[in-house]
Amino acid sequence: MAAPLTARSWDKDSILAVDHLSMRFGGLIAVNDVSFRAGRGEVTAVIGPNGAGKTTVFNCITGFYKPSSGRLALFHGAAAAPRDVDAVTASGLAWGRQGESTLYLLERLPDHKVASWARVARTFQNIRLFSGMTVLENLLVAQHMSLASSGLLSPAALLNLPSWKVKQKAAVDLALYWLHKIGLAARADDSAGDLPYGDQRRLEVARAMCTRPVLLCLDEPAAGLNPRESAALNELLLSIRRDHATSILLIEHDMSVVMEISDHVVVLEYGCKIADGTPEEVRNDPRVIASYLGVDEEEAQAPLAEARP
Numbered sequence: 001m002a003a004p005l006t007a008r009s010w011d012k013d014s015i016l017a018v019d020h021l022s023m024r025f026g027g028l029i030a031v032n033d034v035s036f037r038a039g040r041g042e043v044t045a046v047i048g049p050n051g052a053g054k055t056t057v058f059n060c061i062t063g064f065y066k067p068s069s070g071r072l073a074l075f076h077g078a079a080a081a082p083r084d085v086d087a088v089t090a091s092g093l094a095w096g097r098q099g100e101s102t103l104y105l106l107e108r109l110p111d112h113k114v115a116s117w118a119r120v121a122r123t124f125q126n127i128r129l130f131s132g133m134t135v136l137e138n139l140l141v142a143q144h145m146s147l148a149s150s151g152l153l154s155p156a157a158l159l160n161l162p163s164w165k166v167k168q169k170a171a172v173d174l175a176l177y178w179l180h181k182i183g184l185a186a187r188a189d190d191s192a193g194d195l196p197y198g199d200q201r202r203l204e205v206a207r208a209m210c211t212r213p214v215l216l217c218l219d220e221p222a223a224g225l226n227p228r229e230s231a232a233l234n235e236l237l238l239s240i241r242r243d244h245a246t247s248i249l250l251i252e253h254d255m256s257v258v259m260e261i262s263d264h265v266v267v268l269e270y271g272c273k274i275a276d277g278t279p280e281e282v283r284n285d286p287r288v289i290a291s292y293l294g295v296d297e298e299e300a301q302a303p304l305a306e307a308r309p
């Protein structure tokens, strides 16, 4: 792919900078020296054939794996200049502040701090709702950490003082906001496990949003959805992009979802990045077409939109 002449939106204003990320499992290199940027307020899709390393990249970003090498810088506020990121890296610390902005080196944070400090939330390939809890309870439990940090055993909580009630009300209000947003307010008291599959998927996204993330990582959110459910999910993700200060990073096999909602697409194959650009650019990239169709680059004539992984 020819290098673009102008700086890309994701380079100019990044929320996440992945630099030379590698992950080895014994002799297997699942992710091999991958670098890319995710733009603030944008939807970035990571795509590639089965086994390309997408989930491993996600697991490194969300703290489930410690990378073998590489740097994962997440920015709250304006992205730090490269020399400032280097300075924090050299300091040995996991985070640093420049003016109003804070930079987190995710690979150095304990996994639970990736969620609570860096405010990175994720969903999984398989739905992991608390199926025996109600729909509303699933959204409240997501806010347990923020209530806990206010002190579950504090005098205010133990005595149920007004200040504690205000915090509890704010948690319920946020849950209700998301219930309305996903069209499930009428089912607030039903068991989450009784919802149709597409509703459970949207509830998972809403639950992640209740943690007020700056970066929302979605692992194949459209998997198993029918076209109507997939359209509802697209609408929800586009509304998050439009109305909230949350950037989205997603792994997705469904190319119609990727092409419709992404600003930026990163393509992996055998653990390496093979393309990085707008949906239109990667769709027409011969190497990407070859990877998806399993043909030589020269043979790859058809646009990716016609290919199905």
Ligand SMILES: Nc1ncnc2c1ncn2[C@@H]1O[C@H](COP(=O)(O)OP(=O)(O)OP(=O)(O)O)[C@@H](O)[C@H]1O
Pocket (backbone or CB within 6 Å): 025, 028, 029, 030, 048, 049, 050, 051, 052, 053, 054, 055, 056, 057
């Ligand atoms: N915990 C692990 N231990 C050993 N090998 C692993 C582990 N996790 C992933 N791998 C291997 O790393 C490679 C990349 O896997 P990964 O799941 O990241 O790919 P993927 O692109 O997400 O694939 P899919 O689209 O099928 O989910 C595969 O060869 C996989 O078998």
